[in-house]
Amino acid sequence: MPFRYEELVTPRGRPYVRVHVSGDISLGDAEEYVTRFLGPYRGRHVLSVVASGTEYSAKARKHLLSMSDAGPHATVTTSALVRAAINLMTRFANTGKYRVFADEFEAMAWLDDQEA
Amino acid sequence: MSLTVSQARIQELLNVLVAAGSGDYDVRVRLEENDDALLDVEIGINYLLDDLVDRRDQNEAQEEELLTRARLLARQQEELVQALSTPVIAVWPGVLALPLVGRIDDARAATITAVLLERVAAERASHVILDLTGVAAIAGATMPALLRMVRAIGLLGAQCLLTGIRAEVAPQIVALGGADIHVRALAQLSDALALVLAEKGQLDLPST
Numbered sequence: 050m051p052f053r054y055e056e057l058v059t060p061r062g063r064p065y066v067r068v069h070v071s072g073d074i075s076l077g078d079a080e081e082y083v084t085r086f087l088g089p090y091r092g093r094h095v096l097s098v099v100a101s102g103t104e105y106s107a108k109a110r111k112h113l114l115s116m117s118d119a120g121p122h123a124t125v126t127t128s129a130l131v132r133a134a135i136n137l138m139t140r141f142a143n144t145g146k147y148r149v150f151a152d153e154f155e156a157m158a159w160l161d162d163q164e165a
Numbered sequence: 166m167s168l169t170v171s172q173a174r175i176q177e178l179l180n181v182l183v184a185a186g187s188g189d190y191d192v193r194v195r196l197e198e199n200d201d202a203l204l205d206v207e208i209g210i211n212y213l214l215d216d217l218v219d220r221r222d223q224n225e226a227q228e229e230e231l232l233t234r235a236r237l238l239a240r241q242q243e244e245l246v247q248a249l250s251t252p253v254i255a256v257w258p259g260v261l262a263l264p265l266v267g268r269i270d271d272a273r274a275a276t277i278t279a280v281l282l283e284r285v286a287a288e289r290a291s292h293v294i295l296d297l298t299g300v301a302a303i304a305g306a307t308m309p310a311l312l313r314m315v316r317a318i319g320l321l322g323a324q325c326l327l328t329g330i331r332a333e334v335a336p337q338i339v340a341l342g343g344a345d346i347h348v349r350a351l352a353q354l355s356d357a358l359a360l361v362l363a364e365k366g367q368l369d370l371p372s373t
Contacts, residue, residue: 101198107215129200133208 051078051103054085059094059161066093071100079109083116092120094160098153099135101128114141121146121163123156170203181210190217251280259291260361262354264329266299274310278317285321291365293318294357298329308341315348326350326357 053069068082086095103126105113124147126132132149139147146163150156177194184192193214194207250273256262261284269277285293295314300307315325327350330338351357362368 107212107219110212110215129198129204130196130208132200133204137205137209137212 051075052082059157061161063094063161065160066090066095068095068097069100070097071103074103074105074109076106076108076112079105079112083112086116086119090120094120094163095122096153096156096160097122097124099124099126099128099131101126101131103128103131105134105138110138113138121160122148123160124149125151125153125156127151168202170201174199174203174207178207178210181214185214185217190214190221247276251277253281253284255284255288256294256354256358257362257367259289259365260294260358261285261288261290261292262294262296262358264296264299264354268302268304269300269307269310270304271306271310274307274314278310278314281314282317282321285318285323290323292324292326292361294326294328294354294361296329296354296357297327297331297334298354300329300334301331303334303337303341305341308338312342324348326361328352328354328357 051070051072051074055067055069056064057067058064086093124135126135126149132151135149139149148156148159150159181192181194191214193211196204196207196211250266252264254262254264261281263277263281265277281293284290295311303311318325325348327348329352330350349357349360351360359368
């Protein structure tokens with residue numbers, strides 16, 4: 050599975066969902082992801098760690114754009130390609146609180162500062 | 166903000182844009198981990214090409230669906246025209262009537278003959294009334310086709326009657342050799358039916 054979920058707590062005690070992302074993401078994967086964040090994880094803070102080489106299919110990208118009213122979302126990646134891809138996707142979507150980081154500590158600090 | 170970009174990357178972008186502009190949407194910019202603003206542009210072009218491929222596929226699928234529907238409609242229309250062109254009616258047990266309408270060429274005559282002969286055999290018909298009320302003109306090919314139809318009906322042991330021959334059509338039939346058809350001609354379909362029923366002893370015709 051390209052997505053692996055963990056329910057954790059930030060250093061300030063705020064619950065968040067950590068998502069490990071890797072591999073090729075299909076429409077089916079994107080649908081499952083969106084269903085979670087518009088369902089049981091709605092409004093939750095999210096920290097996604099996206100591995101190098103992760104690829105989003107065109108249909109998956111479009112479907113992920115439909116997730117407009119999710120909670121604050123920090124993405125961590127060391128891949129310039131992944132960062133550029135996510136930046137482009139977030140330009141199309143009115144995703145609200147969304148940032149991409151290269152460093153996980155920075156990402157966590159930003160996420161912890163966001164209002165629920 | 167300044168950006169130093171290699172000539173090779175610019176050339177790669179141009180090549181992809183030229184190919185896409187020529188209708189090849191399957192080309193993609195080769196991506197490398199270049200952490201610069203041009204990478205966003207390169208990925209953006211690839212995403213745009215993905216979109217174009219998606220829309221092309223949708224268009225092709227819609228076109229295919231339209232073609233399938235058009236073929237189905239054409240087949241249904243053909244079946245309907247064929248059914249309407251050979252409306253064989255059993256007007257009495259053993260008596261069939263076929264109102265002929267429009268131009269009858271060789272192909273249509275062959276279809277009509279086949280359908281009619283099948284019905285004659287299936288219903289053991291003794292009489293067939295060919296009604297020409299709807300035939301405004303006899304074309305060159307119609308007369309021989311009609312002759313063949315009458316002969317074939319006779320070979321199955323049924324008697325053929327012609328009705329509804331218009332005044333302007335009668336000379337054409339004679340000119341085309343139709344007078345050689347040894348069949349009884351009557352003014353109206355009802356006259357032919359009355360005659361047949363009288364022959365069968367099921368109707369008393371008033372003496373004239």
